[in-house]
Amino acid sequence: MKFESFSGEAKKVKFRGGYNILLKGKPEGAVKVMPEPKVLYLPLRSERFTFSEVLVKDGDRVNGGDALARDPDNHDVPLLTPRAGTVRLKALENHIVLEDVAHRDEHADIAEEEMSHIAQEMGAGGIKRYKLLSLGAWQFFYDAFTGALPDPLGTPQAIIISTLSLEPFVTRGDVLLHKRLLNFTRGLEHLQSLLEYQPIYLAMPDVSSEFANLVRNQIRGYAWAKMLEVPLTYPYDNFAILARRLELRRDKGPIWGVRTEGVLAVDRALTMTKPCTVRIVSVGGMGVNGPAHLKVVPGYPIERIREKYVFEPAARVINGGVLTGRAFTAEDVGIDAECRGITVLPELREREFLGFIRPGWSRSSYSDCFLSSMRKRFAERLTTGMRGEERPCVACNFCEEVCPAGIMPYLVHKYLYADLIEEAEQARVDLCVECGLCSYVCPSKIDVRKQLIEAKVLIEKEKEEIRQEQLRQEEARKQAEEKTE
Ligand code: SF4
Numbered sequence: 001m002k003f004e005s006f007s008g009e010a011k012k013v014k015f016r017g018g019y020n021i022l023l024k025g026k027p028e029g030a031v032k033v034m035p036e037p038k039v040l041y042l043p044l045r046s047e048r049f050t051f052s053e054v055l056v057k058d059g060d061r062v063n064g065g066d067a068l069a070r071d072p073d074n075h076d077v078p079l080l081t082p083r084a085g086t087v088r089l090k091a092l093e094n095h096i097v098l099e100d101v102a103h104r105d106e107h108a109d110i111a112e113e114e115m116s117h118i119a120q121e122m123g124a125g126g127i128k129r130y131k132l133l134s135l136g137a138w139q140f141f142y143d144a145f146t147g148a149l150p151d152p153l154g155t156p157q158a159i160i161i162s163t164l165s166l167e168p169f170v171t172r173g174d175v176l177l178h179k180r181l182l183n184f185t186r187g188l189e190h191l192q193s194l195l196e197y198q199p200i201y202l203a204m205p206d207v208s209s210e211f212a213n214l215v216r217n218q219i220r221g222y223a224w225a226k227m228l229e230v231p232l233t234y235p236y237d238n239f240a241i242l243a244r245r246l247e248l249r250r251d252k253g254p255i256w257g258v259r260t261e262g263v264l265a266v267d268r269a270l271t272m273t274k275p276c277t278v279r280i281v282s283v284g285g286m287g288v289n290g291p292a293h294l295k296v297v298p299g300y301p302i303e304r305i306r307e308k309y310v311f312e313p314a315a316r317v318i319n320g321g322v323l324t325g326r327a328f329t330a331e332d333v334g335i336d337a338e339c340r341g342i343t344v345l346p347e348l349r350e351r352e353f354l355g356f357i358r359p360g361w362s363r364s365s366y367s368d369c370f371l372s373s374m375r376k377r378f379a380e381r382l383t384t385g386m387r388g389e390e391r392p393c394v395a396c397n398f399c400e401e402v403c404p405a406g407i408m409p410y411l412v413h414k415y416l417y418a419d420l421i422e423e424a425e426q427a428r429v430d431l432c433v434e435c436g437l438c439s440y441v442c443p444s445k446i447d448v449r450k451q452l453i454e455a456k457v458l459i460e461k462e463k464e465e466i467r468q469e470q471l472r473q474e475e476a477r478k479q480a481e482e483k484t485e
């Protein structure tokens, strides 16, 4: 990777691991508009958020842009309704259902008296941050290292903006930017206005394309923006990988990661004071009839998309990309607020007796996606049964070869299998960026990514318990000292 500021200075940055995934079912660049829905099913959960604080009552009539609920554990990030309608709270578990949905109608859900109150306390910067949060743009921000929602009142040491989407088949940055380059550059300017002197890094593909040249020309003259030219290899667009390669240290303060859709949402919130409730969602994969990008709103019925695009009777429908997404269950009825794509894989449901020793490419599997070996570049026909069933690790080393974090996934897998948590921690599980490449290339179909994520959670929990125990001991020691005095 090469990065340069527009003042001319250039520096080479190296990546390790990674793998070019070429699969059939890539969505086309054009955006199709789905028919307006009569009923919306807004999930109260998404990948990062749980909207547990419901702000509306059953039977309430709401307007587009109103907050229906918020997540108290994530800086009160709101769940906005994209359309006017009547609220039904008990119609479907874990969802807010909106009936009698009106066609487009939205207003800015910002109370003037609150704005003046914020202006007095925090000034113009405070108003901008308040707008970003209440108009739904803040939910597009990520902490580069943890993926969590950053504190909207915090100051980052840097912002990394990625125009790349390298995981198949999430929404592509160039599709989002089509005819919206001006909105994008305005969004960048708004982001810059939230900072004092901290840099903004803009990750772009290292190829010379019409799109890349347009962006380059558009931001020429922005001395505060440093361009990163990134090879088109998954997962080099990952914020944690980019931050590490830029030698930005976690202990020096938060780093915000924002993708193209986030920059456009910032522009919408701060230029137009409008809620960010429309999403461009890709629908791709081997089980899809005419892979495409769709314009939908959160709460849009998944069944309507399924009817139109999924031709396989037995298909696994995944919320997100093939490597990091989660399969939808029967409980997921509407598109959630964070959905970036829908991937559909033909599913082999029947498990065959001794299937793992039978020859052939297509065998039953319980995991979302595996490739099993790195092969020459050609578009793979990916199904859930590709390359057979789970077997023991054969020490092929493929997972280490592709791991962009420089760890040895097979070693961690072995430690975890033997319950050796301390050894797993020493093998630097914490560096895992959860890209899923280790699971994808594993010929034994071991879901190494899942094991590493579970190990990280376990280690973090144990560390927290130790911290709490130390605090308790410290408190007890202080109390004992006070008594003796
Ligand atoms: S160990 Fe983590 S970072 Fe490395 S390939 Fe697996 S999921 Fe990706």
Ligand code: SF4
Binding pocket: 392, 393, 394, 395, 396, 397, 398, 399, 400, 409, 410, 413, 438, 441, 442, 443, 444, 445, 446, 448
């Ligand atoms: S975990 Fe899978 S990819 Fe890694 S060494 Fe073992 S068999 Fe190979």
